[in-house]
Amino acid sequence: MNTLEALEWxxxxxxxxxxxxxxxxxxxxYFVSPLRRVSNITLSQFELAGVKCETFEVNLDDEPFVFLPGKKGAILGWDSGTQPLPAFYWDKKxxxxxxxxxxYIKNYGLETTEEWDTFVNESTSSLRQVDIPPMLVQKYPIPTGCKYIGRLHAVTGEFVGxxxxxxxxxxxxxSYLQAPQxxxxxxxxxxPGEIFQENQFYAVLNPEEETYTVYTHQVCTQEELKKELQSQVYELLDEDQWEYAVGAxxxxxxxxxxxxVEDHSFWQNQxxxxxxxxxxxxxxxxxxxxxxxxTSGNQLKQDKWTNCHVPLLDYLPLSSYYRARKILAKQxxxxxxxxxxxxxIIIDQLT
Incomplete structure (x- = not known):
């Protein structure tokens, strides 16, 4: 068995x-640039929805990454409509x-189960079988055009980074954080929930900690972002790799x-x-x-959506296979x- 086969899940x-x-x-x-600072290599156990994976976390230049074993013949996409969700998840009361x-109502009706099935299937990628290579994937996504530099406490003004x-x-x-006189x-x-000055900085508030995650910012297109990542020996995930990374x-x-989630009861908070x-x-x-x-193509995953209090509509963009209706323009x-x-970092061959 060669090394690539050994890295299959x-x-x-x-x-x-x-x-x-x-x-x-x-x-x-063989795959991480010698210019990257490698630290905090940890073998960790993760579990969600009954699926467990023991794998490695590692920091590359202080940014956390996780190793994902590959999978041949991975089944991705969705063609099962609303199954097996209960009907009250799409109740419009x-x-x-x-x-x-x-x-959506004009185009799909969204009255019968059949109409909801069609809507869900057309809101997700098609069913397919693909080979997924092993990958090192960044643990947390980053706002585009941004480079993380540290955290700022909103109240004390203390900065770490x-x-x-x-x-x-x-x-x-x-200047954005000064309280009224x-x-x-x-x-x-x-x-403010976020602070943004184009080509200067972007900061996002973590309300529970009263801290801002602070980034420097540089305007970019997808193609410019790809070139920047390639110069650092990184890539964007393609749609297949992204769906595998989400739902395994x-x-x-x-x-x-x-x-x-439908309400604020104990179980729904769970x-x-x-x-x-x-x-x-x-x-x-x-x-x-x-x-x-x-992703590396024009397909966008997840969405910008205003909740409408129909659970299936509000949570469908978080599906492992969801495809946003918006297509990313090249420039x-x-x-x-x-x-x-x-x-x-895509591990497609080893010397």
Whole structure:
């Protein structure tokens, strides 16, 4: 058995920890640029929806990546409509109408199970069987055109990260965070959810911690992003690789199972935590519909969607196989407020 075959999931899962470490050391030796700083190599166990995978986490230049074993003959895409979801997930009794919902109803009806089946099948990629190579995939997606430099505490102003890069943009960022001078105005003050100055910086608030994740920003198109990644020996995932990375071919419409959040009861809050949990490879994907995630082609995954209180409509963009109706234009400038991407190293041959 050659090394690539050993990195297939069906073989990988049966190896001892020592054998996995030996194989992963070859991956790092032959596929990671010697210019990357490799650290925090950890063998971790991940599980979601009953699927378990023991694999490696590693930091490349302080950015976390996860190793995904490959899979030959992976079944991707969806043609099973609403199965096996219960019908009340597409009940429209609490519907908040918006233009996109109005268009969907006009085009599909969305009254009968058959009409919903057609809508779901046409909102997901076609059923297919493909070979997926082993991959190193970035654990968290990054806003397009952005480079992570650190974290800023919104209240104290303390910054942890690349101090030199932050010093250039510090004054402008802090200008957005100044509380009102009057007592009355300060009662209603809230930190902005995001701060953006094109070609300078982009910062996103983590409300629970009152911290901002801070990036420098440079305008780019998809082609420019690809060239930049190639110069760093990285790639974008193609649609097949992305779907595999999300759902691991579990043949479920959603990576976490069939539960959708409907209310704020204890059990539904449990479901919400499940939706936001890292998947069976330890990768994190959005649990909301705030941005698209781009692939190497023109197909966009996930979506920008305003919740309409029909669970299936609100959660379908989080499906492992969802295809956004929007097609990415070749020369479109990728705003970090609209698009995410993640770096990958594709292991397609070993010397």
């Amino acid at each position: 069906s073989n990988w899962k049966n190896y001892s920890s020592k054998t996995k470490r030996d194989l992963f050391s070859q991956v790092l030796l 609490n519907l908040l109408m918006n233009q996109r919902v109005e268009d 690349s101090v030199e890069a932050y010093a250039i943009i510090e004054k402008d960022i802090l 009057t007592f009355e105005a300060s009662l209603n003050f809230e930190f 071919t579990t043949r479920r419409l959603f990576r976490w199972g069939n539960e959708l 479901t919400h935590r499940l939706v936001s949990k890292p998947n069976m490879f330890g990768l994190s994907f959005a649990g909301n519909n705030l941005r698209y995630e781009i 479109e400038v990728l705003s970090p407020k609209d698009y995410l991407y993640r770096k990958a």
